[in-house]
Amino acid sequence: DAGITQSPRYKITETGRQVTLMCHQTWSHSYMFWYRQDLGHGLRLIYYSAAADITDKGEVPDGYVVSRSKTENFPLTLESATRSQTSVYFCASSESEAFGELFFGEGSRLTVL
Amino acid sequence: LAKTTQPISMDSYEGQEVNITCSHNNIATNDYITWYQQFPSQGPRFIIQGYKTKVTNEVASLFIPADRKSSTLSLPRVSLSDTAVYYCLVGDIGNTGFQKLVFGTGTRLLVSP
Numbered sequence: 001d002a003g004i005t006q007s008p009r010y011k012i013t014e015t016g017r018q019v020t021l022m023c024h025q026t027w028s029h030s031y032m033f034w035y036r037q038d039l040g041h042g043l044r045l046i047y048y049s050a051a052a053d054i055t056d057k058g059e060v061p062d063g064y065v066v067s068r069s070k071t072e073n074f075p076l077t078l079e080s081a082t083r084s085q086t087s088v089y090f091c092a093s094s095e096s097e098a099f100g101e102l103f104f105g106e107g108s109r110l111t112v113l
Numbered sequence: 114l115a116k117t118t119q120p121i122s123m124d125s126y127e128g129q130e131v132n133i134t135c136s137h138n139n140i141a142t143n144d145y146i147t148w149y150q151q152f153p154s155q156g157p158r159f160i161i162q163g164y165k166t167k168v169t170n171e172v173a174s175l176f177i178p179a180d181r182k183s184s185t186l187s188l189p190r191v192s193l194s195d196t197a198v199y200y201c202l203v204g205d206i207g208n209t210g211f212q213k214l215v216f217g218t219g220t221r222l223l224v225s226p
Contacts (some may be wrong), residue, residue, distance in 0.1 A: 010220070033214065042200065043157070043216040059215065090156050101147065102214060104156025 006105035019078045022089030031094040032074040039082040081112045117217035131188045135201030149200045
């Protein structure tokens, strides 16, 4: 089915472990984004990508790594998870840099113990 | 420095018109203004987008004054299902020269019977 999918939807891990959240979109959108949303807070941009192999930091990039080897995939890696990274992570894609219509995935809820 | 400023919360009753104002004093010439709606446990959903003056679609209107330093989302005759968080969003040029889309703090709208 066309759309944007995230996996896993739920993940529990321990402090210090590496975790990768996957994001896949079928529209061939150039732009992809990772946001985190903490309980009671708005969305904060972690990283974004304008095209394959082009990425840039957002508001809160520390502790995260991204890659974009293929247009359709934009994985987010927590190299050494910390409790403060417990959050809901949303991936989004957009066709255009100028027009702000983002299409969001369903979110990945990550708990770091 | 916050890109946008919105009221934290608003209350309304069914059938009333709701106006949510967003301040974006540092908006750039090529920035569009976009509003999103988010229900609990879901990713945000696009509502409306505009550049100047007034834009209307089937669910909302967006009013943007000539100086573009603010915008107002207008929801006509709200229902209980309009209870959600509403985000105002403008672009922000990142290090790569492309726009990164940064959300504001959001306005929590509660519609009561």
